[in-house]
Ligand SMILES: Nc1ncnc2c1ncn2[C@@H]1O[C@H](COP(=O)(O)OP(=O)(O)OP(=O)(O)O)[C@@H](O)[C@H]1O
């Protein structure tokens with residue numbers, strides 16, 4: 001099966017007096033029925049990548065095909081097959097949900113009646129019935145995002161680009177949107193979404209491309225990325241800080257890299273395994289220091305993210 005997105009070394013550099021920013025180099029392939037997450041901190045180049053693949057900006061390097069069409073020489077054909085939910089809302093604040101959806105339908109070439117029917121279907125599907133006659137300006141963030149998504153689906157696309165679908169949404173609205181995205185993929189759409197939320201990528205994506213400062217820092221399934229930063233971690237939590245300190249002394253005699261967080265009375269062993277876990281439990285039991293909680297877990301995607309990108313997510317942009 002041919003990939004629906006094939007990007008080889010694409011980029012778009014913005015130059016200013018402060019230096020260069022934008023997207024330096026991105027290669028990725030994605031298949032039908034897959035969710036691919038472009039994960040990265042502010043200014044990593046996610047929106048630039050989406051805009052380039054959706055033909056809203058021209059890449060200045062590399063080549064990309066979407067649904068088999070070249071984004072630079074066959075942009076109109078690409079647009080026929082894609083949907084885009086931008087980072088900023090595209091819907092009109094003054095119009096109702098129904099009016100917006102009919103407008104998008106007409107824009108995509110539907111006749112008046114079909115546009116009306118499609119709008120009604122989408123309003124039902126996205127749970128916007130109650131609000132359908134209210135102006136969008138009175139909508140909550142979650143309702144707006146659902147309407148944005150609905151507007152991109154008036155003509156069902158083969159590939160849907162969604163730029164930061166849940167930024168600013170509360171956990172319930174976020175879960176609703178995740179469900180809508182999963183349903184779409186079950187229907188056969190390929191989704192490329194961007195996110196700064198590791199949990200979102202972990203929950204939704206079959207594959208994650210981690211970008212940082214305009215370049216790919218790592219890619220793979222969520223599980224593969226977790227193994228990239230090394231073996232599992234053992235954490236032992238104690239009832240009291242004194243127990244934790246005594247345990248640290250005892251465990252530190254035989255194990256290296258044992259650390260203690262006094263605030264949470266938690267000991268962490270970074271390079272762990274089931275064998276190490278067994279030894280820790282036996283040693284603590286014979287020392288009369290029973291832990292309150294013991295876990296063996298893979299590093300979280302947060303830890304992967306920080307290890308691979310370095311902790312510079314508070315710096316603005318990706319200027320080098
Ligand atoms: N039109 C533009 N003109 C100049 N610089 C730009 C332009 N668009 C993006 N940039 C710069 O390119 C870099 C990447 O921007 P981009 O919007 O792709 O990042 P992002 O990963 O989407 O970030 P965020 O998570 O904040 O949305 C940033 O440093 C940004 O300032």
Ligand SMILES: [Mg+2]
Nearest residue numbers: 046047087163
């Ligand atoms: Mg962005």
